[in-house]
Amino acid sequence: MSQISLAQVKKNLSGTWAKESDLSETYVFAFTSDTQWSCTRKNGQGERKFRLAYDKAGEKLWWGESYFLDPVELNTKPAKAQWYRASDRAQKKAAFLWRKTAEATAAELRAIEALARVPSKVVTKGTGKSDVARGAKGVGKSDVAATPKWVPAPRAAGAVGPAAGERAEVGKSTRGRGAGSTWPLPEVVVDLEQMLVIYKPPYWKCELPAADTLDDPPQADRKRDNPFLLRWVKEAVKDIDAELYKEDFNPAISGTGFGPLSHRIDQETSGLLLVAKTKGAQRHLKAQFHKTEVSKRYICLVRGKVAKAKGVIDARIRTIRTDAMSRSEVSSSGEWAETTYQVVATYHGSGVEHHNAYSLLACDITTGRTHQIRVHMAHIGHPLVADDKYLSEAQLQEDRASVCPRLFLHSYRLCFCDINGKHMQVLCPIPDDLRLALANLGASDPSRPSSDSLFGENSWQRELVRPEVLQWRPGTRLLRRVASLVQDFGRSWASDAEGAEG
Secondary structure (H helix, E strand, O other): OOOOOHHHHHHHHOOEEEEOOEEEEEEEEEEOOOOEEEEEEEEOOEEEEEEEEEEOOOOEEEEOOOEEEOHHHHHHOOOEEEEEEOOOOOOOOOOEEEEEEEOOOHHHHHHHHHHHHOOOOOOOOOOOOOHHHHOOOOOOOOOOOOOOOOOOOOOOOOOOOOOOOOOOOOOOOOOOOOOOOOOOOOEEEEEEOOEEEEEEOOOOEOOOOOHHHOOOOHHHHOOOOOOEHHHHHHHHOOOOOHHHHOOOOOEOOOOEOEOOEOEOOOOOOEEEEEEEOOHHHHHHHHHHHHOOOOEEEEEEEEEOOOOOOEEEEEOOEEEEEOOOOEEEEEOOOOEOOEEEEEEEEEEOOOOOOOOOOEEEEEEEEOOOOOOHHHHHHHHOOOOEOOOOOOOOHHHHHHHHHHOOOOOOEEEEEEEEEOOOOOEEEEEOOOOHHHHHHHHOOOOEOOOOOOOOEEOOOEEHHHHHHOOOOOOOOOOOHHHHHHHHHHHHHHHHHHHHHHHHHO
């Protein structure tokens, strides 16, 4: 049963709100239906309207894909609105605060009460989806944030891994948002002798879960706030040495991984990870990392126009760790860190008001310091889009509402030697959510520094955006299987036809 009525939620939100850290920045809500609302912001830069979405079942008000407000909490403290990051479902620390500076007028309250008495209308126009379900069209093109949407597919009991054809649709969020919601699933990319390469979707944590929860089923983990990658690995890959899951065997010192993971990437970062199946393979991979023989290449979107077509950032990084967080900074007392980058494309960001240019970069990291690319790019004045650690709160809000709902960073290539010394190169083209963010920025600027190839090796279009049909990429298992069958059928048909003619 709901703890608060819809009419009361609207009443509590009505009036004028101001940002706690800057009272000159004000916000006013408007309610067009039971679930689709908007908020108008006014500050020194002018006025802007954002679309919000109210999740009645979960009793959460969502701002874009990244922040939510708890109306039940607001009911107990009506003059204080606390917005939380999407990952903070336990509501431990508010990302930013609002203070109510003016109550709604009597006329405004009467309008809210009248709206509550009118049945909500849903216009489908033959699509089978309501306007609320469709949400904003074109992140970055509209002056509103996209309405979050999630429709989890039914899963068979005990299922592990993606169902046949399961794939995150472009423009649809698969982030957990209440009962029944699911996270995108990891996948095995390459299964080798004594080791494998897996794809980590965004939002999965590389840390070891508590020892007494490691054997929890991954289905339950998909509905948690922070799903642990190792739970999925343990369930999906049965031939991993149990000793590797003990924390004292691989406790993640510096850039190494936890348990069987030979390294790790940040929670919101997607991409490739090396996993050891045996202690021998773990030692073999660690030796390569120690000698900087593993090549890790990333793609990222940064703020601003990067002037040089390519460059090397050689700046030492110091990491500060506490129980609550890890944060890195460029410091002469830090450890050596080197990042080589190349500009892939530059975008004007048409329709995005807060920042008029973005650069898409490919980055090779010789070392693997915590948040290395994020810190190095911020150091040269081009922080990553939607970076929740190295952007100001205002910049973060703008990026996640208008450009990309999560950190734009993807590990797309790994080069290493397998247990027999054979050189391996594994590719992972960018996933759909990042493809959509780029598409909504429009065409790239042909006059800016760019290159058809990446570091003089391969076409970036082929590696990142338009791979061969049968090449692995996130969520394409069914597509590749169909393509393979069609290809085999074509060869079989040609052979039969030749035999018939003979």
